[in-house]
Amino acid sequence: METGRNAASDDAMAADDVVVKGEMHLIVGKTYTFYFRSQDVLHCAWFPHFRAQMNCVPGMTTSFTIKPTITTKDMRLDEFVIDHYKNINTIHNERKRRIGEEEEVVEFDYVLMCNKICGASHSNMQMKVVVETEAEYKNWIESQKRFDGGAVSYTIGAAATEELAQEIED
Numbered sequence: 001m002e003t004g005r006n007a008a009s010d011d012a013m014a015a016d017d018v019v020v021k022g023e024m025h026l027i028v029g030k031t032y033t034f035y036f037r038s039q040d041v042l043h044c045a046w047f048p049h050f051r052a053q054m055n056c057v058p059g060m061t062t063s064f065t066i067k068p069t070i071t072t073k074d075m076r077l078d079e080f081v082i083d084h085y086k087n088i089n090t091i092h093n094e095r096k097r098r099i100g101e102e103e104e105v106v107e108f109d110y111v112l113m114c115n116k117i118c119g120a121s122h123s124n125m126q127m128k129v130v131v132e133t134e135a136e137y138k139n140w141i142e143s144q145k146r147f148d149g150g151a152v153s154y155t156i157g158a159a160a161t162e163e164l165a166q167e168i169e170d
């Protein structure tokens with residue numbers, strides 16, 4: 001039974017969960033269904049580049065299904081994205097120089113943000129999203145730790161099998 005925010009630490013079934021902070025990795029071409037809940041107030045999960053958003057409502061579960069089709073690396077090679085980020089970096093670094101900070105180069109990343117003004121920490125509610133090949137995903141996930149501290153093992157092809165099963169069900 002779920003008893004609170006850290007309930008997973010009391011649940012032996014959570015031992016092989018992989019809990020990561022700050023970014024989400026998705027395999028290109030795989031279908032994902034996200035389920036949303038809220039433990040406090042109304043939030044809104046927004047993937048602006050995927051044109052997908054959904055309210056996260058206390059007391060109920062909402063969801064949407066997406067299939068990312070372009071990797072982060074390929075997006076960074078897109079002419080429009082290159083031009084757009086050239087402009088962003090020009091404006092960004094003009095400001096950096098004006099306030100005496102070191103210049104930096106910002107690159108395109110997919111992002112997940114909260115799209116409801118939900119409270120004082122609203123502007124912290126954003127996360128980098130990396131869309132990558134399954135081989136790249138395997139490298140990344142296997143560099144993470146399981147909830148119980150153990151090593152993570154990922155089998156290439158497991159995601160394709162899951163997707164096939166889902167399409168058959170539909």
Ligand SMILES: [Cu+2]
Pocket residue numbers: 043044114115116117118119121122123125
């Ligand atoms: Cu918010």
